[in-house]
Amino acid sequence: MLNAPITTEDSLKIPRHGQLVVWAVSDGRAGIHNQVLGLAEAIADLTPANVVVRHIRYRRMFDRWPTFLRLFPHLMLKRDSDPVGRPWPDIWIAAGRATLPHSKRVKKLSNGQTLVVQLQDPREASKRFDMVIAPLHDQVKGDNVLSIQGSTHRVTPERLKREAAPWAERLSAFDGPFLTVLIGGKSKSHTISAERAEALVQQIRIAVKSKKATLLLSVSRRTPDDARKVLMEGLKDLPGILYDGKGENPYFAFLNAADFLMVTEDSVNMAAEASATGKPVHILSMDARGSGAKFGRFHQGLQDYGAARPWSGELRQWKYTPLNETRRAAEAVLALYAEKHPDRRAKG
Known part of the structure; x- marks a missing residue:
């Protein structure tokens, strides 16, 4: 399983020129939308990045199909669904069952140039993605799995x-x-x-x-x-x-x-x-x-x-360091991207 590395700010500034393009992909439901967007925004806080929101919506007849039957998922989308096609982003962050066939497709069609990050438990082999970021309580196993306490989010x-x-x-x-x-x-x-x-x-x-x-x-x-x-x-x-x-x-x-x-x-x-x-x-x-x-x-x-x-019946006061798993996840994503694309690492 992955452990988020200890990094310096300079080592996370990946692009030599321009910005990374990061897609935040979900079906638009608030709970998972905030997870993918929160992680994408955390990446943008660490390195120059253009965050693009993509909401995937299937036509009614395909909406409940299992993932393994969605062999051509891009052809099953509603007209008002956001487009999912070239040019592919540098980093693809997705969550939810609706995104699974697209995540696997992007990994293949981009020839490995897009780093595919799947949030939550995908309930299939983690090796089908570049990284899986899953809640610790889901007990997801895999060499490319980063387990975090809770979920990524937009609170800073x-x-x-x-x-x-x-x-x-x-x-x-x-x-x-x-x-x-x-x-x-x-x-x-x-x-x-x-x-x-x-x-x-x-x-x-x-x-x-x-x-x-x-x-x-x-x-x-x-x-x-x-x-x-x-x-x-x-x-x-x-x-x-x-x-x-x-x-x-x-x-x-x-x-x-x-x-x-x-x-x-x-x-x-x-x-x-x-x-x-x-x-x-x-x-x-x-x-x-x-x-x-x-x-x-x-x-x-x-x-x-x-x-x-x-809740014990009374309000109590205590102190702790604010939980910042979204930042830890963002650092891990950028570290993996830099490892896979050493030519794009910014020079100090």
């Missing part, structure tokens, strides 16, 4: 400050400390019933009152309507801002303002992003729908790192 101190600026005036009307609560929803492994939402309301009320805090709560697209209604009704009298999914999304502003965080256990992305802030992350229980083994390993990893703890 610079982004948080920039995205918080439009919310500064509204937030200045409240006194701290600020408690940011991130609510997920229905997934393969978890869900949130109206009854669970009632329990969360009580836990959040206790947390707010114990610290005389201002509440900044955000639900997600996956939050069921009945649970969303319970949360909004049950917490509307508390000082703060409740984001119900409509209008401008304050997600980054809420992360930036937080003194404490509470995050539901169903989302690897939200917990990893919260852990990138260096603020104490309290994990809230959800209703289980399937095996929780992977999530158990993930949350244990965050606890071992020092970022998160299960």
